[in-house]
Amino acid sequence: MKKIVGFSILCFFFILPATVFAQEKVYEVDASVLLVREEPASNSDVIGKLQAGDKIKVFQEKHGWYQTYVNGQSGWVASQYLFASDSETAVETTSSKEITVQAEGTRIRSGPDTSNSIINFATNGDKFSVVETQSDWIKVQLNDGSTGWVARWLTSDSANDSQSSSSNETTQSESAEVEQVARTENNGDGDLSGYNIVLDPGHGGHDPGAIGLYGNQEKDLAMIAANQIASDLESAGANVILTRSNDTFISLEERVNISHSYHTDAFISLHYNANPLRLVNGISTYYTNDSDQSFAYQMQQSLAEHVDLTDRGVMHESLHVLRNNDNPALLLELGFITNPHDIEVIQTESYQSNIGQAVTNALSNYFH
Known part of the structure:
Protein backbone atom coordinates (compact mmCIF):
# COMPACT_ATOMS: atom_id res chain seq x y z
CA MET A 1 0.00 0.00 0.00
CA SER A 85 9.94 44.22 -8.16
CA ASP A 86 8.90 45.75 -4.84
CA SER A 87 6.11 47.50 -6.69
CA GLU A 88 2.72 45.85 -6.93
CA THR A 89 1.88 47.58 -10.20
CA ALA A 90 3.57 47.32 -13.56
CA VAL A 91 4.22 50.09 -16.02
CA GLU A 92 1.77 49.75 -18.88
CA THR A 93 3.58 48.68 -22.05
CA THR A 94 0.64 49.71 -24.21
CA SER A 95 -1.59 52.71 -24.32
CA SER A 96 -5.04 53.27 -25.71
CA LYS A 97 -4.00 56.85 -26.43
CA GLU A 98 -2.51 57.54 -29.83
CA ILE A 99 -0.82 60.65 -31.19
CA THR A 100 -0.22 61.73 -34.78
CA VAL A 101 2.97 63.44 -35.93
CA GLN A 102 2.23 66.74 -37.64
CA ALA A 103 5.60 67.73 -39.10
CA GLU A 104 7.90 66.27 -41.72
CA GLY A 105 11.21 64.92 -40.45
CA THR A 106 10.14 64.94 -36.80
CA ARG A 107 13.04 63.71 -34.70
CA ILE A 108 12.58 60.79 -32.34
CA ARG A 109 15.04 61.08 -29.48
CA SER A 110 16.47 58.82 -26.79
CA GLY A 111 15.21 61.13 -24.04
CA PRO A 112 12.81 64.03 -23.36
CA ASP A 113 15.04 66.92 -24.42
CA THR A 114 16.62 68.34 -27.59
CA SER A 115 20.06 67.53 -26.15
CA ASN A 116 19.34 63.79 -26.36
CA SER A 117 20.52 61.80 -29.36
CA ILE A 118 18.33 61.27 -32.43
CA ILE A 119 17.41 57.58 -32.81
CA ASN A 120 14.88 57.80 -35.64
CA PHE A 121 12.67 60.11 -37.70
CA ALA A 122 8.92 60.34 -38.28
CA THR A 123 6.94 62.02 -40.98
CA ASN A 124 3.70 63.96 -41.10
CA GLY A 125 0.77 61.61 -40.44
CA ASP A 126 2.70 58.86 -38.63
CA LYS A 127 0.77 57.49 -35.64
CA PHE A 128 2.24 56.15 -32.41
CA SER A 129 0.89 54.72 -29.16
CA VAL A 130 1.72 56.81 -26.11
CA VAL A 131 3.78 55.11 -23.39
CA GLU A 132 4.09 58.11 -21.07
CA THR A 133 4.30 61.89 -21.13
CA GLN A 134 6.76 64.22 -19.46
CA SER A 135 6.20 67.96 -19.65
CA ASP A 136 6.48 68.89 -23.35
CA TRP A 137 7.63 65.43 -24.48
CA ILE A 138 5.82 62.19 -25.29
CA LYS A 139 7.34 58.73 -25.04
CA VAL A 140 5.98 56.59 -27.89
CA GLN A 141 6.11 52.97 -28.99
CA LEU A 142 7.97 52.54 -32.30
CA ASN A 143 7.24 49.98 -34.99
CA ASP A 144 10.07 47.66 -33.95
CA GLY A 145 8.86 47.54 -30.31
CA SER A 146 11.42 50.02 -28.97
CA THR A 147 10.50 53.44 -27.55
CA GLY A 148 11.54 57.02 -28.19
CA TRP A 149 10.57 60.60 -27.33
CA VAL A 150 8.93 63.18 -29.61
CA ALA A 151 8.25 66.83 -28.92
CA ARG A 152 4.61 67.28 -27.93
CA TRP A 153 4.28 70.47 -29.98
CA LEU A 154 5.00 68.52 -33.18
CA THR A 155 2.09 66.14 -32.61
CA SER A 156 -1.71 66.15 -32.45
CA ASP A 157 -1.39 66.42 -28.65
CA SER A 158 -0.20 70.03 -29.04
CA ALA A 159 -3.83 71.16 -28.67
CA ASN A 160 -3.25 71.04 -24.92
CA ASP A 161 -2.62 74.71 -24.13
CA SER A 162 -1.92 74.26 -20.44
CA GLN A 163 1.83 74.31 -21.18
CA SER A 164 1.82 76.87 -23.97
CA SER A 165 4.49 79.10 -22.48
CA SER A 166 7.17 76.46 -22.01
CA SER A 167 6.18 74.82 -25.30
CA ASN A 168 6.76 78.01 -27.26
CA GLU A 169 10.23 78.41 -25.79
CA THR A 170 11.18 74.82 -26.58
CA THR A 171 9.61 74.99 -30.04
CA GLN A 172 11.98 77.80 -30.93
CA SER A 173 14.89 75.70 -29.68
CA GLU A 174 13.93 72.67 -31.78
CA SER A 175 13.13 74.79 -34.85
CA ALA A 176 16.49 76.53 -34.62
CA GLU A 177 18.19 73.16 -34.47
CA VAL A 178 16.43 71.98 -37.63
CA GLU A 179 17.36 75.18 -39.46
CA GLN A 180 20.98 74.79 -38.43
CA VAL A 181 21.10 71.39 -40.09
CA ALA A 182 19.13 72.49 -43.12
CA ARG A 183 20.94 75.76 -43.82
CA THR A 184 24.62 75.12 -43.16
CA GLU A 185 26.71 77.91 -44.67
CA ASN A 186 29.94 77.33 -46.59
CA ASN A 187 32.14 78.68 -43.81
CA GLY A 188 34.00 75.51 -42.78
CA ASP A 189 37.04 73.66 -44.05
CA GLY A 190 36.99 71.02 -46.76
CA ASP A 191 35.64 70.59 -50.27
CA LEU A 192 32.23 69.52 -48.99
CA SER A 193 31.70 72.28 -46.46
CA GLY A 194 28.07 73.37 -46.44
CA TYR A 195 26.74 70.31 -48.28
CA ASN A 196 24.09 68.07 -46.69
CA ILE A 197 24.60 64.38 -47.50
CA VAL A 198 22.03 61.76 -46.50
CA LEU A 199 23.55 58.30 -46.06
CA ASP A 200 21.06 55.44 -46.13
CA PRO A 201 22.37 52.15 -44.66
CA GLY A 202 20.08 49.53 -46.21
CA HIS A 203 17.72 47.26 -44.29
CA GLY A 204 17.84 47.05 -40.46
CA GLY A 205 15.82 45.65 -37.58
CA HIS A 206 13.76 42.63 -38.57
CA ASP A 207 14.95 43.04 -42.17
CA PRO A 208 18.51 41.62 -42.36
CA GLY A 209 18.85 42.05 -46.11
CA ALA A 210 21.09 39.57 -47.90
CA ILE A 211 22.76 36.79 -45.90
CA GLY A 212 26.41 36.25 -46.70
CA LEU A 213 28.55 33.19 -47.26
CA TYR A 214 29.51 33.00 -43.59
CA GLY A 215 26.23 34.21 -42.12
CA ASN A 216 27.09 37.90 -42.43
CA GLN A 217 24.00 40.10 -42.60
CA GLU A 218 23.80 42.91 -45.13
CA LYS A 219 22.21 45.29 -42.59
CA ASP A 220 25.27 45.09 -40.31
CA LEU A 221 27.82 45.57 -43.09
CA ALA A 222 25.83 48.50 -44.48
CA MET A 223 25.89 50.19 -41.08
CA ILE A 224 29.67 49.73 -40.81
CA ALA A 225 30.11 51.25 -44.27
CA ALA A 226 27.81 54.16 -43.40
CA ASN A 227 29.81 55.02 -40.29
CA GLN A 228 33.10 54.99 -42.19
CA ILE A 229 31.78 57.05 -45.09
CA ALA A 230 30.12 59.50 -42.68
CA SER A 231 33.43 60.01 -40.89
CA ASP A 232 35.26 60.77 -44.15
CA LEU A 233 32.53 63.09 -45.38
CA GLU A 234 32.53 65.02 -42.11
CA SER A 235 36.31 65.36 -42.33
CA ALA A 236 35.74 66.96 -45.73
CA GLY A 237 33.33 69.45 -44.15
CA ALA A 238 30.00 67.85 -45.09
CA ASN A 239 26.98 67.71 -42.84
CA VAL A 240 25.88 64.04 -42.71
CA ILE A 241 22.40 62.76 -41.95
CA LEU A 242 21.87 59.01 -41.42
CA THR A 243 18.49 57.44 -42.12
CA ARG A 244 19.31 55.02 -39.30
CA SER A 245 22.17 55.03 -36.81
CA ASN A 246 21.50 51.61 -35.25
CA ASP A 247 19.81 48.30 -35.96
CA THR A 248 16.36 49.78 -36.58
CA PHE A 249 13.86 49.00 -39.33
CA ILE A 250 13.11 52.03 -41.49
CA SER A 251 10.56 51.76 -44.30
CA LEU A 252 11.44 52.85 -47.82
CA GLU A 253 8.94 55.70 -47.53
CA GLU A 254 10.56 56.94 -44.32
CA ARG A 255 14.00 56.91 -45.93
CA VAL A 256 12.76 59.13 -48.75
CA ASN A 257 10.93 61.38 -46.27
CA ILE A 258 14.15 61.91 -44.35
CA SER A 259 15.85 62.95 -47.58
CA HIS A 260 13.04 65.44 -48.24
CA SER A 261 13.17 66.80 -44.68
CA TYR A 262 16.50 68.55 -45.26
CA HIS A 263 18.07 70.69 -47.95
CA THR A 264 19.69 67.47 -49.18
CA ASP A 265 22.41 67.84 -51.78
CA ALA A 266 22.87 64.09 -52.31
CA PHE A 267 21.25 60.87 -51.10
CA ILE A 268 23.42 57.72 -51.08
CA SER A 269 21.85 54.34 -50.27
CA LEU A 270 24.38 51.68 -49.17
CA HIS A 271 23.92 47.97 -49.87
CA TYR A 272 25.72 44.67 -50.42
CA ASN A 273 24.74 42.20 -53.11
CA ALA A 274 24.06 38.45 -53.14
CA ASN A 275 23.66 35.74 -55.75
CA PRO A 276 23.10 31.96 -55.60
CA LEU A 277 26.15 31.59 -57.86
CA ARG A 278 29.23 32.20 -55.73
CA LEU A 279 31.29 33.26 -58.74
CA VAL A 280 29.25 36.45 -59.21
CA ASN A 281 31.13 39.40 -57.69
CA GLY A 282 31.91 43.09 -57.89
CA ILE A 283 30.62 46.60 -57.18
CA SER A 284 28.02 48.67 -59.03
CA THR A 285 26.18 51.97 -58.88
CA TYR A 286 22.46 52.34 -59.58
CA TYR A 287 20.50 55.39 -60.65
CA THR A 288 16.83 55.86 -61.60
CA ASN A 289 16.33 59.47 -62.68
CA ASP A 290 18.07 60.50 -65.90
CA SER A 291 19.35 63.65 -64.20
CA ASP A 292 21.49 61.44 -61.93
CA GLN A 293 23.22 59.49 -64.72
CA SER A 294 26.36 61.61 -64.76
CA PHE A 295 26.51 61.51 -60.98
CA ALA A 296 26.31 57.70 -61.10
CA TYR A 297 29.21 57.41 -63.55
CA GLN A 298 31.40 59.69 -61.41
CA MET A 299 30.60 57.60 -58.34
CA GLN A 300 31.30 54.27 -60.05
CA GLN A 301 34.57 55.53 -61.50
CA SER A 302 35.73 56.63 -58.05
CA LEU A 303 34.74 53.29 -56.48
CA ALA A 304 36.58 51.36 -59.20
CA GLU A 305 39.71 53.44 -58.63
CA HIS A 306 39.73 52.94 -54.87
CA VAL A 307 38.34 49.43 -54.35
CA ASP A 308 40.01 46.22 -55.51
CA LEU A 309 36.80 44.47 -56.58
CA THR A 310 35.36 43.78 -60.02
CA ASP A 311 33.86 46.85 -61.67
CA ARG A 312 30.31 45.87 -62.69
CA GLY A 313 29.56 49.37 -63.94
CA VAL A 314 26.59 51.73 -63.75
CA MET A 315 23.08 50.32 -63.92
CA HIS A 316 19.70 51.95 -64.49
CA GLU A 317 16.84 50.53 -62.45
CA SER A 318 13.61 51.85 -60.95
CA LEU A 319 14.26 51.66 -57.20
CA HIS A 320 11.87 53.18 -54.65
CA VAL A 321 14.38 55.28 -52.68
CA LEU A 322 15.70 56.69 -55.96
CA ARG A 323 12.52 56.92 -58.01
CA ASN A 324 10.59 58.86 -55.37
CA ASN A 325 13.47 61.06 -54.31
CA ASP A 326 13.44 64.72 -55.34
CA ASN A 327 17.16 65.02 -54.60
CA PRO A 328 20.18 63.60 -56.48
CA ALA A 329 20.12 59.95 -55.40
CA LEU A 330 22.22 56.83 -55.98
CA LEU A 331 22.27 53.29 -54.63
CA LEU A 332 25.64 51.56 -54.21
CA GLU A 333 26.12 47.78 -54.23
CA LEU A 334 29.48 47.52 -52.49
CA GLY A 335 30.29 43.89 -53.26
CA PHE A 336 28.79 40.39 -53.15
CA ILE A 337 28.73 38.91 -49.65
CA THR A 338 28.04 35.52 -51.25
CA ASN A 339 31.36 35.58 -53.11
CA PRO A 340 34.36 34.19 -51.16
CA HIS A 341 36.80 36.84 -52.40
CA ASP A 342 34.44 39.81 -52.01
CA ILE A 343 33.37 38.97 -48.46
CA GLU A 344 36.98 38.58 -47.33
CA VAL A 345 37.91 41.97 -48.80
CA ILE A 346 34.76 43.69 -47.51
CA GLN A 347 35.62 42.85 -43.91
CA THR A 348 39.06 44.47 -43.99
CA GLU A 349 39.78 47.91 -42.54
CA SER A 350 41.53 48.98 -45.73
CA TYR A 351 38.39 48.27 -47.78
CA GLN A 352 36.23 50.35 -45.45
CA SER A 353 38.74 53.18 -45.59
CA ASN A 354 38.84 52.97 -49.39
CA ILE A 355 35.08 53.17 -49.90
CA GLY A 356 34.93 56.13 -47.54
CA GLN A 357 37.52 57.95 -49.61
CA ALA A 358 35.90 56.87 -52.88
CA VAL A 359 32.47 58.26 -51.98
CA THR A 360 33.98 61.45 -50.59
CA ASN A 361 36.04 62.06 -53.74
CA ALA A 362 33.08 61.33 -56.01
CA LEU A 363 30.90 63.83 -54.20
CA SER A 364 33.63 66.44 -54.24
CA ASN A 365 34.05 66.01 -58.01
CA TYR A 366 30.29 66.06 -58.54
CA PHE A 367 29.76 69.33 -56.69
CA HIS A 368 32.83 71.05 -58.09
Whole structure:
Protein backbone atom coordinates (compact mmCIF):
# COMPACT_ATOMS: atom_id res chain seq x y z
CA MET A 1 0.00 0.00 0.00
CA LYS A 2 2.86 2.39 0.80
CA LYS A 3 4.44 1.69 -2.57
CA ILE A 4 1.19 2.55 -4.32
CA VAL A 5 0.89 5.84 -2.43
CA GLY A 6 4.49 6.74 -3.19
CA PHE A 7 4.02 5.96 -6.85
CA SER A 8 0.89 8.14 -6.94
CA ILE A 9 2.73 11.10 -5.43
CA LEU A 10 5.54 10.69 -7.95
CA CYS A 11 3.09 10.66 -10.83
CA PHE A 12 1.43 13.78 -9.43
CA PHE A 13 4.69 15.73 -9.66
CA PHE A 14 5.37 14.55 -13.20
CA ILE A 15 1.98 15.56 -14.52
CA LEU A 16 2.13 19.03 -12.97
CA PRO A 17 2.06 21.69 -15.74
CA ALA A 18 5.02 24.01 -16.24
CA THR A 19 2.91 26.95 -15.03
CA VAL A 20 4.21 28.22 -11.70
CA PHE A 21 2.32 31.38 -10.89
CA ALA A 22 -1.21 31.19 -9.53
CA GLN A 23 -1.50 34.97 -9.76
CA GLU A 24 0.18 37.88 -11.49
CA LYS A 25 3.61 39.01 -10.26
CA VAL A 26 5.48 42.18 -11.12
CA TYR A 27 9.06 41.96 -12.37
CA GLU A 28 11.57 44.59 -13.47
CA VAL A 29 13.78 44.33 -16.55
CA ASP A 30 17.49 44.05 -15.77
CA ALA A 31 18.90 44.33 -19.31
CA SER A 32 19.47 47.25 -21.65
CA VAL A 33 17.19 45.60 -24.22
CA LEU A 34 15.03 42.53 -23.60
CA LEU A 35 13.38 40.86 -26.58
CA VAL A 36 9.79 39.69 -26.25
CA ARG A 37 9.17 36.52 -28.26
CA GLU A 38 6.02 34.92 -29.57
CA GLU A 39 6.80 31.56 -27.94
CA PRO A 40 9.02 30.50 -24.99
CA ALA A 41 12.04 29.75 -27.19
CA SER A 42 15.12 31.70 -28.27
CA ASN A 43 14.44 31.01 -31.95
CA SER A 44 10.84 32.27 -31.81
CA ASP A 45 9.77 35.44 -33.62
CA VAL A 46 10.39 38.77 -31.82
CA ILE A 47 7.15 40.71 -31.25
CA GLY A 48 8.47 43.56 -29.10
CA LYS A 49 11.23 44.94 -26.90
CA LEU A 50 11.53 46.03 -23.28
CA GLN A 51 14.15 48.31 -21.77
CA ALA A 52 16.02 48.41 -18.47
CA GLY A 53 13.72 49.50 -15.65
CA ASP A 54 10.48 48.52 -17.39
CA LYS A 55 8.09 46.73 -15.05
CA ILE A 56 5.85 43.98 -16.36
CA LYS A 57 3.21 41.61 -15.08
CA VAL A 58 4.19 37.95 -15.33
CA PHE A 59 1.44 35.36 -15.61
CA GLN A 60 3.24 32.05 -15.90
CA GLU A 61 6.61 30.38 -16.34
CA LYS A 62 7.69 27.70 -18.80
CA HIS A 63 11.19 26.27 -19.00
CA GLY A 64 12.86 29.48 -17.83
CA TRP A 65 10.60 31.84 -19.81
CA TYR A 66 8.02 34.23 -18.34
CA GLN A 67 4.77 35.13 -20.07
CA THR A 68 3.66 38.76 -20.18
CA TYR A 69 1.75 41.14 -22.44
CA VAL A 70 3.31 43.74 -24.74
CA ASN A 71 1.35 45.90 -27.16
CA GLY A 72 -1.78 43.95 -26.28
CA GLN A 73 -0.18 40.69 -27.36
CA SER A 74 0.91 37.74 -25.25
CA GLY A 75 4.67 37.14 -25.37
CA TRP A 76 7.56 35.49 -23.57
CA VAL A 77 10.80 36.84 -22.08
CA ALA A 78 13.87 35.07 -20.71
CA SER A 79 13.51 34.93 -16.92
CA GLN A 80 17.21 35.50 -16.17
CA TYR A 81 16.85 39.13 -17.26
CA LEU A 82 14.09 39.90 -14.76
CA PHE A 83 14.04 40.40 -11.03
CA ALA A 84 11.11 40.64 -8.64
CA SER A 85 9.94 44.22 -8.16
CA ASP A 86 8.90 45.75 -4.84
CA SER A 87 6.11 47.50 -6.69
CA GLU A 88 2.72 45.85 -6.93
CA THR A 89 1.88 47.58 -10.20
CA ALA A 90 3.57 47.32 -13.56
CA VAL A 91 4.22 50.09 -16.02
CA GLU A 92 1.77 49.75 -18.88
CA THR A 93 3.58 48.68 -22.05
CA THR A 94 0.64 49.71 -24.21
CA SER A 95 -1.59 52.71 -24.32
CA SER A 96 -5.04 53.27 -25.71
CA LYS A 97 -4.00 56.85 -26.43
CA GLU A 98 -2.51 57.54 -29.83
CA ILE A 99 -0.82 60.65 -31.19
CA THR A 100 -0.22 61.73 -34.78
CA VAL A 101 2.97 63.44 -35.93
CA GLN A 102 2.23 66.74 -37.64
CA ALA A 103 5.60 67.73 -39.10
CA GLU A 104 7.90 66.27 -41.72
CA GLY A 105 11.21 64.92 -40.45
CA THR A 106 10.14 64.94 -36.80
CA ARG A 107 13.04 63.71 -34.70
CA ILE A 108 12.58 60.79 -32.34
CA ARG A 109 15.04 61.08 -29.48
CA SER A 110 16.47 58.82 -26.79
CA GLY A 111 15.21 61.13 -24.04
CA PRO A 112 12.81 64.03 -23.36
CA ASP A 113 15.04 66.92 -24.42
CA THR A 114 16.62 68.34 -27.59
CA SER A 115 20.06 67.53 -26.15
CA ASN A 116 19.34 63.79 -26.36
CA SER A 117 20.52 61.80 -29.36
CA ILE A 118 18.33 61.27 -32.43
CA ILE A 119 17.41 57.58 -32.81
CA ASN A 120 14.88 57.80 -35.64
CA PHE A 121 12.67 60.11 -37.70
CA ALA A 122 8.92 60.34 -38.28
CA THR A 123 6.94 62.02 -40.98
CA ASN A 124 3.70 63.96 -41.10
CA GLY A 125 0.77 61.61 -40.44
CA ASP A 126 2.70 58.86 -38.63
CA LYS A 127 0.77 57.49 -35.64
CA PHE A 128 2.24 56.15 -32.41
CA SER A 129 0.89 54.72 -29.16
CA VAL A 130 1.72 56.81 -26.11
CA VAL A 131 3.78 55.11 -23.39
CA GLU A 132 4.09 58.11 -21.07
CA THR A 133 4.30 61.89 -21.13
CA GLN A 134 6.76 64.22 -19.46
CA SER A 135 6.20 67.96 -19.65
CA ASP A 136 6.48 68.89 -23.35
CA TRP A 137 7.63 65.43 -24.48
CA ILE A 138 5.82 62.19 -25.29
CA LYS A 139 7.34 58.73 -25.04
CA VAL A 140 5.98 56.59 -27.89
CA GLN A 141 6.11 52.97 -28.99
CA LEU A 142 7.97 52.54 -32.30
CA ASN A 143 7.24 49.98 -34.99
CA ASP A 144 10.07 47.66 -33.95
CA GLY A 145 8.86 47.54 -30.31
CA SER A 146 11.42 50.02 -28.97
CA THR A 147 10.50 53.44 -27.55
CA GLY A 148 11.54 57.02 -28.19
CA TRP A 149 10.57 60.60 -27.33
CA VAL A 150 8.93 63.18 -29.61
CA ALA A 151 8.25 66.83 -28.92
CA ARG A 152 4.61 67.28 -27.93
CA TRP A 153 4.28 70.47 -29.98
CA LEU A 154 5.00 68.52 -33.18
CA THR A 155 2.09 66.14 -32.61
CA SER A 156 -1.71 66.15 -32.45
CA ASP A 157 -1.39 66.42 -28.65
CA SER A 158 -0.20 70.03 -29.04
CA ALA A 159 -3.83 71.16 -28.67
CA ASN A 160 -3.25 71.04 -24.92
CA ASP A 161 -2.62 74.71 -24.13
CA SER A 162 -1.92 74.26 -20.44
CA GLN A 163 1.83 74.31 -21.18
CA SER A 164 1.82 76.87 -23.97
CA SER A 165 4.49 79.10 -22.48
CA SER A 166 7.17 76.46 -22.01
CA SER A 167 6.18 74.82 -25.30
CA ASN A 168 6.76 78.01 -27.26
CA GLU A 169 10.23 78.41 -25.79
CA THR A 170 11.18 74.82 -26.58
CA THR A 171 9.61 74.99 -30.04
CA GLN A 172 11.98 77.80 -30.93
CA SER A 173 14.89 75.70 -29.68
CA GLU A 174 13.93 72.67 -31.78
CA SER A 175 13.13 74.79 -34.85
CA ALA A 176 16.49 76.53 -34.62
CA GLU A 177 18.19 73.16 -34.47
CA VAL A 178 16.43 71.98 -37.63
CA GLU A 179 17.36 75.18 -39.46
CA GLN A 180 20.98 74.79 -38.43
CA VAL A 181 21.10 71.39 -40.09
CA ALA A 182 19.13 72.49 -43.12
CA ARG A 183 20.94 75.76 -43.82
CA THR A 184 24.62 75.12 -43.16
CA GLU A 185 26.71 77.91 -44.67
CA ASN A 186 29.94 77.33 -46.59
CA ASN A 187 32.14 78.68 -43.81
CA GLY A 188 34.00 75.51 -42.78
CA ASP A 189 37.04 73.66 -44.05
CA GLY A 190 36.99 71.02 -46.76
CA ASP A 191 35.64 70.59 -50.27
CA LEU A 192 32.23 69.52 -48.99
CA SER A 193 31.70 72.28 -46.46
CA GLY A 194 28.07 73.37 -46.44
CA TYR A 195 26.74 70.31 -48.28
CA ASN A 196 24.09 68.07 -46.69
CA ILE A 197 24.60 64.38 -47.50
CA VAL A 198 22.03 61.76 -46.50
CA LEU A 199 23.55 58.30 -46.06
CA ASP A 200 21.06 55.44 -46.13
CA PRO A 201 22.37 52.15 -44.66
CA GLY A 202 20.08 49.53 -46.21
CA HIS A 203 17.72 47.26 -44.29
CA GLY A 204 17.84 47.05 -40.46
CA GLY A 205 15.82 45.65 -37.58
CA HIS A 206 13.76 42.63 -38.57
CA ASP A 207 14.95 43.04 -42.17
CA PRO A 208 18.51 41.62 -42.36
CA GLY A 209 18.85 42.05 -46.11
CA ALA A 210 21.09 39.57 -47.90
CA ILE A 211 22.76 36.79 -45.90
CA GLY A 212 26.41 36.25 -46.70
CA LEU A 213 28.55 33.19 -47.26
CA TYR A 214 29.51 33.00 -43.59
CA GLY A 215 26.23 34.21 -42.12
CA ASN A 216 27.09 37.90 -42.43
CA GLN A 217 24.00 40.10 -42.60
CA GLU A 218 23.80 42.91 -45.13
CA LYS A 219 22.21 45.29 -42.59
CA ASP A 220 25.27 45.09 -40.31
CA LEU A 221 27.82 45.57 -43.09
CA ALA A 222 25.83 48.50 -44.48
CA MET A 223 25.89 50.19 -41.08
CA ILE A 224 29.67 49.73 -40.81
CA ALA A 225 30.11 51.25 -44.27
CA ALA A 226 27.81 54.16 -43.40
CA ASN A 227 29.81 55.02 -40.29
CA GLN A 228 33.10 54.99 -42.19
CA ILE A 229 31.78 57.05 -45.09
CA ALA A 230 30.12 59.50 -42.68
CA SER A 231 33.43 60.01 -40.89
CA ASP A 232 35.26 60.77 -44.15
CA LEU A 233 32.53 63.09 -45.38
CA GLU A 234 32.53 65.02 -42.11
CA SER A 235 36.31 65.36 -42.33
CA ALA A 236 35.74 66.96 -45.73
CA GLY A 237 33.33 69.45 -44.15
CA ALA A 238 30.00 67.85 -45.09
CA ASN A 239 26.98 67.71 -42.84
CA VAL A 240 25.88 64.04 -42.71
CA ILE A 241 22.40 62.76 -41.95
CA LEU A 242 21.87 59.01 -41.42
CA THR A 243 18.49 57.44 -42.12
CA ARG A 244 19.31 55.02 -39.30
CA SER A 245 22.17 55.03 -36.81
CA ASN A 246 21.50 51.61 -35.25
CA ASP A 247 19.81 48.30 -35.96
CA THR A 248 16.36 49.78 -36.58
CA PHE A 249 13.86 49.00 -39.33
CA ILE A 250 13.11 52.03 -41.49
CA SER A 251 10.56 51.76 -44.30
CA LEU A 252 11.44 52.85 -47.82
CA GLU A 253 8.94 55.70 -47.53
CA GLU A 254 10.56 56.94 -44.32
CA ARG A 255 14.00 56.91 -45.93
CA VAL A 256 12.76 59.13 -48.75
CA ASN A 257 10.93 61.38 -46.27
CA ILE A 258 14.15 61.91 -44.35
CA SER A 259 15.85 62.95 -47.58
CA HIS A 260 13.04 65.44 -48.24
CA SER A 261 13.17 66.80 -44.68
CA TYR A 262 16.50 68.55 -45.26
CA HIS A 263 18.07 70.69 -47.95
CA THR A 264 19.69 67.47 -49.18
CA ASP A 265 22.41 67.84 -51.78
CA ALA A 266 22.87 64.09 -52.31
CA PHE A 267 21.25 60.87 -51.10
CA ILE A 268 23.42 57.72 -51.08
CA SER A 269 21.85 54.34 -50.27
CA LEU A 270 24.38 51.68 -49.17
CA HIS A 271 23.92 47.97 -49.87
CA TYR A 272 25.72 44.67 -50.42
CA ASN A 273 24.74 42.20 -53.11
CA ALA A 274 24.06 38.45 -53.14
CA ASN A 275 23.66 35.74 -55.75
CA PRO A 276 23.10 31.96 -55.60
CA LEU A 277 26.15 31.59 -57.86
CA ARG A 278 29.23 32.20 -55.73
CA LEU A 279 31.29 33.26 -58.74
CA VAL A 280 29.25 36.45 -59.21
CA ASN A 281 31.13 39.40 -57.69
CA GLY A 282 31.91 43.09 -57.89
CA ILE A 283 30.62 46.60 -57.18
CA SER A 284 28.02 48.67 -59.03
CA THR A 285 26.18 51.97 -58.88
CA TYR A 286 22.46 52.34 -59.58
CA TYR A 287 20.50 55.39 -60.65
CA THR A 288 16.83 55.86 -61.60
CA ASN A 289 16.33 59.47 -62.68
CA ASP A 290 18.07 60.50 -65.90
CA SER A 291 19.35 63.65 -64.20
CA ASP A 292 21.49 61.44 -61.93
CA GLN A 293 23.22 59.49 -64.72
CA SER A 294 26.36 61.61 -64.76
CA PHE A 295 26.51 61.51 -60.98
CA ALA A 296 26.31 57.70 -61.10
CA TYR A 297 29.21 57.41 -63.55
CA GLN A 298 31.40 59.69 -61.41
CA MET A 299 30.60 57.60 -58.34
CA GLN A 300 31.30 54.27 -60.05
CA GLN A 301 34.57 55.53 -61.50
CA SER A 302 35.73 56.63 -58.05
CA LEU A 303 34.74 53.29 -56.48
CA ALA A 304 36.58 51.36 -59.20
CA GLU A 305 39.71 53.44 -58.63
CA HIS A 306 39.73 52.94 -54.87
CA VAL A 307 38.34 49.43 -54.35
CA ASP A 308 40.01 46.22 -55.51
CA LEU A 309 36.80 44.47 -56.58
CA THR A 310 35.36 43.78 -60.02
CA ASP A 311 33.86 46.85 -61.67
CA ARG A 312 30.31 45.87 -62.69
CA GLY A 313 29.56 49.37 -63.94
CA VAL A 314 26.59 51.73 -63.75
CA MET A 315 23.08 50.32 -63.92
CA HIS A 316 19.70 51.95 -64.49
CA GLU A 317 16.84 50.53 -62.45
CA SER A 318 13.61 51.85 -60.95
CA LEU A 319 14.26 51.66 -57.20
CA HIS A 320 11.87 53.18 -54.65
CA VAL A 321 14.38 55.28 -52.68
CA LEU A 322 15.70 56.69 -55.96
CA ARG A 323 12.52 56.92 -58.01
CA ASN A 324 10.59 58.86 -55.37
CA ASN A 325 13.47 61.06 -54.31
CA ASP A 326 13.44 64.72 -55.34
CA ASN A 327 17.16 65.02 -54.60
CA PRO A 328 20.18 63.60 -56.48
CA ALA A 329 20.12 59.95 -55.40
CA LEU A 330 22.22 56.83 -55.98
CA LEU A 331 22.27 53.29 -54.63
CA LEU A 332 25.64 51.56 -54.21
CA GLU A 333 26.12 47.78 -54.23
CA LEU A 334 29.48 47.52 -52.49
CA GLY A 335 30.29 43.89 -53.26
CA PHE A 336 28.79 40.39 -53.15
CA ILE A 337 28.73 38.91 -49.65
CA THR A 338 28.04 35.52 -51.25
CA ASN A 339 31.36 35.58 -53.11
CA PRO A 340 34.36 34.19 -51.16
CA HIS A 341 36.80 36.84 -52.40
CA ASP A 342 34.44 39.81 -52.01
CA ILE A 343 33.37 38.97 -48.46
CA GLU A 344 36.98 38.58 -47.33
CA VAL A 345 37.91 41.97 -48.80
CA ILE A 346 34.76 43.69 -47.51
CA GLN A 347 35.62 42.85 -43.91
CA THR A 348 39.06 44.47 -43.99
CA GLU A 349 39.78 47.91 -42.54
CA SER A 350 41.53 48.98 -45.73
CA TYR A 351 38.39 48.27 -47.78
CA GLN A 352 36.23 50.35 -45.45
CA SER A 353 38.74 53.18 -45.59
CA ASN A 354 38.84 52.97 -49.39
CA ILE A 355 35.08 53.17 -49.90
CA GLY A 356 34.93 56.13 -47.54
CA GLN A 357 37.52 57.95 -49.61
CA ALA A 358 35.90 56.87 -52.88
CA VAL A 359 32.47 58.26 -51.98
CA THR A 360 33.98 61.45 -50.59
CA ASN A 361 36.04 62.06 -53.74
CA ALA A 362 33.08 61.33 -56.01
CA LEU A 363 30.90 63.83 -54.20
CA SER A 364 33.63 66.44 -54.24
CA ASN A 365 34.05 66.01 -58.01
CA TYR A 366 30.29 66.06 -58.54
CA PHE A 367 29.76 69.33 -56.69
CA HIS A 368 32.83 71.05 -58.09
